[in-house]
Amino acid sequence: MRLRTIVALALTYALLGLLMNSVGVVILQSIRHFDVTKVTASTLEACKDLSVVAASFLLATRVAAFGYRRALIGVLAVMAVVCFAASFSTGFVAMQALFVAIGLGFGVAKVATYSTIGLLAKDQADHASLTGSIEGVFMLGVLGGAWLFGWFIAQDGSSTDWLGVYRLIAGLCLAAALLWFTVKLDESAAEPDEARAGWGEMLKLAMLPSTIAILIGLFLYVLIEQGLGTWLPTFNSEVLHLPASTSVQMASIYVAALALGRLVSGVVLRRIDWLPVLLACLAAVAVLVVAMLPLARGVEPASEPGWRNAPLLAFTFPLIGFFLAPIYPTICSVALSAMPKRQHPTLVGLIVIFSALGGTIGSMITGFLFQTLPGEHAFYFVLLPAALIALLLVKIRRNQSLTKQHA
Structure with a gap:
């Protein structure tokens, strides 16, 4: 059960890493297809990060009372819905709304993730090792996201085909949420003061x-x-x-x-x-x-621009x-x-x-x-x-x- 919990935690964090760090790709695509200026496109970063701030300040102290497992399931379910909706978007405002949702979800999930690591760790050394592994998988999610978005952009036959990547991500979020339903997490050891x-x-x-x-x-x-x-x-x-x-x-x-x-x-x-x-x-x-x-x-x-001829x-x-x-x-x-x-x-x-x-x-x-x-x-x-x-x-x-x- 501990291994399954770690896998669910790592998959959740990797998916959030993919979404959080896709902002650069979406900025590029927004400039190309939604006809916005670079300064306007950069507001996507603000939508994402200010939402993280809001979640950390307003919700972080409530996550323990709600339950770490339930919080992660809720975040994944919301991500699945908003990503599926984003795959049909036709304007820049939809991208702004998407990154507001991503930021709020990440702010809650980060608190729940680090708190869950504390519950799973056997000792200080195990805590450090587990944290490093989860953060490593987070970076793999970021890296995989760059290639995933790049592939969909390469297959883009119109101005919106690349948005199909969000249907795939929605499916992955739903699968991760279902995986959490098979996990039993003992949260009784959570510090009351933390809540x-x-x-x-x-x-x-x-x-x-x-x-x-x-x-x-x-x-x-x-x-x-x-x-x-x-x-x-x-x-x-x-x-x-x-x-x-x-x-x-x-x-x-x-x-x-x-x-x-x-x-x-x-x-x-x-x-x-x-x-x-x-x-x-x-x-x-x-x-x-x-x-x-x-x-x-x-x-x-x-x-013939590409990897071989890149500067x-x-x-x-x-x-x-x-x-x-x-x-x-x-x-x-x-x-x-x-x-x-x-x-x-x-x-x-x-x-x-x-x-x-x-x-x-x-x-x-x-x-x-x-x-x-x-x-x-x-x-x-x-x-x-x-x-x-x-x-x-x-x-x-x-x-x-x-x-x-x-x-």
């Missing part, structure tokens, strides 16, 4: 100087990661002159680099202190941006994800390990909120830059938040040292 945790405790925690540094650092990181990931398909299409389907598929290199970077960092951080590792990663990100983006100037469309930059620039990857989970780990366990759910709620805000603002900034600047210049914005994160990491380390001295 009663309120907004007041969240606000008090958010006002602590150490928490502020953590949350700003995470906000800036997600601003970078989502800004790059959301607009990379558009960069590939408009700057590197690749076909839409190839642009989407090649953006999956970025996701694969993120996944590999997190796996490698898990080994490296066992041997080396986290601060020099993250500072080195940020330096590598800056070097890649400065060295690689000039190669985008003067790229001409290939006579070198289409393969190398997404590797920036490898160096970005360790930053987010490491900052989260440092923050949570310094907090009493009773405050972990509250801090996770704050992390989700600030991450969502960072994703929204990052996408909108990048969309504005693509709209007003030549496309090859838009991604230079990464350099400023990367420098600010480096300064915040030093501040976080100082706070960590002071806490240990007073302990």
Whole structure:
């Protein structure tokens, strides 16, 4: 039964990862088929992320009382309905409504997922291993989604055929919901305080100087990661002159680099202190941006565009994800390990909120830059938040040292 629960949890999280990170693809398709501007298309990120914020702030403290298993079944059922409806949409407003629903569902499901992991874990080591496995499957969902959407776009004979992907996703969500009906989850061990945790405790925690540094650092990181990931398909299409389907598929290199970077960092951080590792990663990100983006100037469309004839930059620039990857989970780990366990759910709620805000603002900034600047210049914005994160990491380390001295 434990294995079946883990499989159901992983499948649910992978499907949500696929939906949450399809926003870049849908932005590209909305620009092409719904005749909207880049700035307007970037509002899809806001629809998704602000809904996550709303769910985290308004519903996160109620999920335990409702039941984790029932919450996940409910989210999957809603996703099945909205995805099926989206497959028949004919306008951009329908896409905005879809991502509002996806954001609300993900906000609830993330709380339920992490809480369920706590119920399943046998000890601290098992908790870390299970969390890593679930997050790994999440990344596989993101990666698989890029190829799935790319295939449907390649088969698109009209402006709406690609929306058929949502009928397939609706079926998968329904199958995952049915799988949960075969699972028995003992939720009696859930902490009562977790169910009663309120907004007041969240606000008090958010006002602590150490928490502020953590949350700003995470906000800036997600601003970078989502800004790059959301607009990379558009960069590939408009700057590197690749076909839409190839642009989407090649953006999956970025996701694969993120996944590999997190796996490698898990080994490296066992041997080396986290601060020099993250500072080195940020330096590598800056070097890649400065060295690689000039190669985008003067790229001409290939006579037979595709993977074989894609510019070198289409393969190398997404590797920036490898160096970005360790930053987010490491900052989260440092923050949570310094907090009493009773405050972990509250801090996770704050992390989700600030991450969502960072994703929204990052996408909108990048969309504005693509709209007003030549496309090859838009991604230079990464350099400023990367420098600010480096300064915040030093501040976080100082706070960590002071806490240990007073302990």
